Amino acid sequence: MCAALKRCAYRHKGKIMENTNIVTTEQQAPNTISASNAIFNVQALGQLTAFANLMADSQVTVPAHLAGKPADCMAIVMQAMQWGMNPYA
Known part of the structure; x- marks a missing residue:
């Protein structure tokens, strides 16, 4: 998580006023799956199976x-993964 802290102090009628704003943003890692754990991920395995079926249906590119x-x-x-x-290389 990345946090940026902005602090502002100013005087209002002889008193020091402070304003503290904290802004946070979360960064997410890209959705990547390695070949070694893809077989244990149902969604990834389904996508790999669909791709393999598409590849097997090809007459020209394989x-x-x-x-x-x-x-x-x-x-x-x-193996390519x-x-x-x-x-296809």
């Missing part, structure tokens, strides 16, 4: 030995 094989495509997708690579 080698012939992966076409129509979503489980093999899932292995490629997870671990290595930080494009699964």
Whole structure:
């Protein structure tokens, strides 16, 4: 959490008046999931499965030995995720 403190002092009719404003903002980390824990996250696993199915349905963008094989495509997708690579590369 990041906090910025602004303090202001001024005189009003001989008395010192203070005004303290605290402004806080929370920064959130981007939604990232590693390949090693993706299989334990239901939402991430569903997204990986959908991507692997899409990849397996392709006729042009994947080698012939992966076409129509979503489980093999899932292995490629997870390995590419671990290595930080494009699964189509």
